[in-house]
Amino acid sequence: MINFSDRGEGSFGIDLADMDLSRAAYLSLWVLGEEGAEQFHIVITNANKEVSQLPVTNYIHVSQSQWQRIVIPLTDFNLDLTKASSVSLRSLGSQSATVYIDDLTFYRGAKISGTVTYRENGHPVNGATVTTDPETTTVTSDASGRYEIANISPGRYKVFAVQDEKHGSEFITVKSGQHEIANIQIDGEISICITETPPTVPPFRKGVIKGVIKGLGTSDIERHKVVLYSKTDLFYVQPWEADPYTSIDSNGEWSAEISLGTESYAAYLVRICEPLFSIMRPQSYPFKEMMSEDLRREFADNGISLPQDISISSPHGREYDRWLITKPRKGDDPLVQGYLVRKEGSQLNVYHVWPSCLLSLPEDVDGVEIIDRDVAEPGVKRENCD
Numbered sequence: 001m002i003n004f005s006d007r008g009e010g011s012f013g014i015d016l017a018d019m020d021l022s023r024a025a026y027l028s029l030w031v032l033g034e035e036g037a038e039q040f041h042i043v044i045t046n047a048n049k050e051v052s053q054l055p056v057t058n059y060i061h062v063s064q065s066q067w068q069r070i071v072i073p074l075t076d077f078n079l080d081l082t083k084a085s086s087v088s089l090r091s092l093g094s095q096s097a098t099v100y101i102d103d104l105t106f107y108r109g110a111k112i113s114g115t116v117t118y119r120e121n122g123h124p125v126n127g128a129t130v131t132t133d134p135e136t137t138t139v140t141s142d143a144s145g146r147y148e149i150a151n152i153s154p155g156r157y158k159v160f161a162v163q164d165e166k167h168g169s170e171f172i173t174v175k176s177g178q179h180e181i182a183n184i185q186i187d188g189e190i191s192i193c194i195t196e197t198p199p200t201v202p203p204f205r206k207g208v209i210k211g212v213i214k215g216l217g218t219s220d221i222e223r224h225k226v227v228l229y230s231k232t233d234l235f236y237v238q239p240w241e242a243d244p245y246t247s248i249d250s251n252g253e254w255s256a257e258i259s260l261g262t263e264s265y266a267a268y269l270v271r272i273c274e275p276l277f278s279i280m281r282p283q284s285y286p287f288k289e290m291m292s293e294d295l296r297r298e299f300a301d302n303g304i305s306l307p308q309d310i311s312i313s314s315p316h317g318r319e320y321d322r323w324l325i326t327k328p329r330k331g332d333d334p335l336v337q338g339y340l341v342r343k344e345g346s347q348l349n350v351y352h353v354w355p356s357c358l359l360s361l362p363e364d365v366d367g368v369e370i371i372d373r374d375v376a377e378p379g380v381k382r383e384n385c386d
Contacts (some may be wrong), residue, residue: 002040002089002099012101013088018047021081025109025151027072031056034098036064041090042072047083053090062099071153074106108177109151116141116161119168119185119220128163128186154178156303161186169369171274187371190215192226192269193385194376200262209238210255211267211374212385213248224371226254227268230261245272261378269371275349277302279341295325299350304339 002012027042039062041053054077056062059070074081089101112132116125124145131138132149134157141147141161149159156173161184168186191214198207209228216224225245228238238258246256258265279298296306306325313324326338340351 002101013086014104016084016086018083018085019106021074021084021106023108024074024081024106026153027074027087027104027106028069028153029104030067030069030102031060031062032067032100032102033062033064034100036062038062038097038099039092040097040099041092042070043086043088043090044077044079044081044084045086045088046080047085048080050079052077052079055092067102073151107154110154110174110176111148111150111179112152112157112159112172112174112182113146113148113179114159114170114181114183115145116147116163116168116184116186117145119187119190119217125161125163125186128161128184130159130161130184132157132159159184185220187215190269190371191385192267192372192374193382194265194267194374194380195382195385197265197376197378197380198258198261199379206257206259207261208255209258209261209265209267210253213252213254213269214385216248216252218250221248221250221252224248224269224271226256227270228256228258229266229268230258231263231265232260235266236260245270264375264377266373266375268373271369271371272351275342275351276304276339277350279348279350299339302350 027044029042038056040056042056043051043053045051054072056070058076059072060068062068087104089099091097116128116130117123118125124143125141126143126145128141128145128147129138130141130147130149132152134155136152136157137149139147139149147161152174154174154176156171158169158171159182160169161167163186166186168184170182170184172180172182174180192211193214194209194211196208196210198209211226213221213224213226226248228246229235230238238256238260246254248254295310295312299306307327309327310325311327313326323341324338325341341348342351
């Protein structure tokens, strides 16, 4: 806690002992105000007694309700930082204020680079616009499809590439000073079509829905799945089990049992992106036997805080190669967000899914990207989808 008086008294400082910050790119700190709208300077001094100060208002409006992170490029200080002697916060001199500071850090900028290619043939994409969420810098791929986004802060990003309404994306986590690779494939004319739906199916009875995917290369089928919905009073995800994904055959066809379709059916083609993270466990240590605190620790180490009232289940209670982590429903709210843990090889990969009854059709979620969709009424049969 730092108290600034209305006479300009009060400051916070750290002795850097002539630290070499020439390879660092950013100064980061977290700030919380006691009343909000507090004003102060962030000051760096070097060994030559040169001083540079920047008002906090250049970067954020200090809040009293939530902690905010300030990220300042060190170039903003316009100072020789080969020998930095101190960093401090100083009052503007006209306001009495109390602020709270945490986790003041200098760090090196990270970099993301990669190649943008067409999914159907692997050829490089020249002139694709590449950007990120959270927003950093927008760049353009060159004739070889290469791009580079430099000097970004550590964190998790979704990297987008767009050209002529064709698009693709990848999720990636970058660490301080690291160079991460995100190769992006842009979709061509990939589409999903429902070729057959059952007649109206009442509760507790099932029918078969079928369809086909066009424009998807055989080498990329494994990363794509179909998510099915039937509509009565609401849209319900199908099949009714923990894993919401229907697999696609090598010839692009798919089918599944479905129920509750009194009004319409919807089929979404989605691409499963890289997992959020992996849980490394030996084969003899089944996931269902993991203690809840151990599980929370695994998630917390990857930046995800699980609530106390989580539940772990397998589809229909059977032994399975995937498990669902969800929170109990609250009142009449049918929307349950959860995490799908899938056994893949020698590790357990964690994905973010919406596996349960939905109030509305889904939007993109972390790790899952919607490519195309189709909607059909009960009792439909289509010879072709052109």
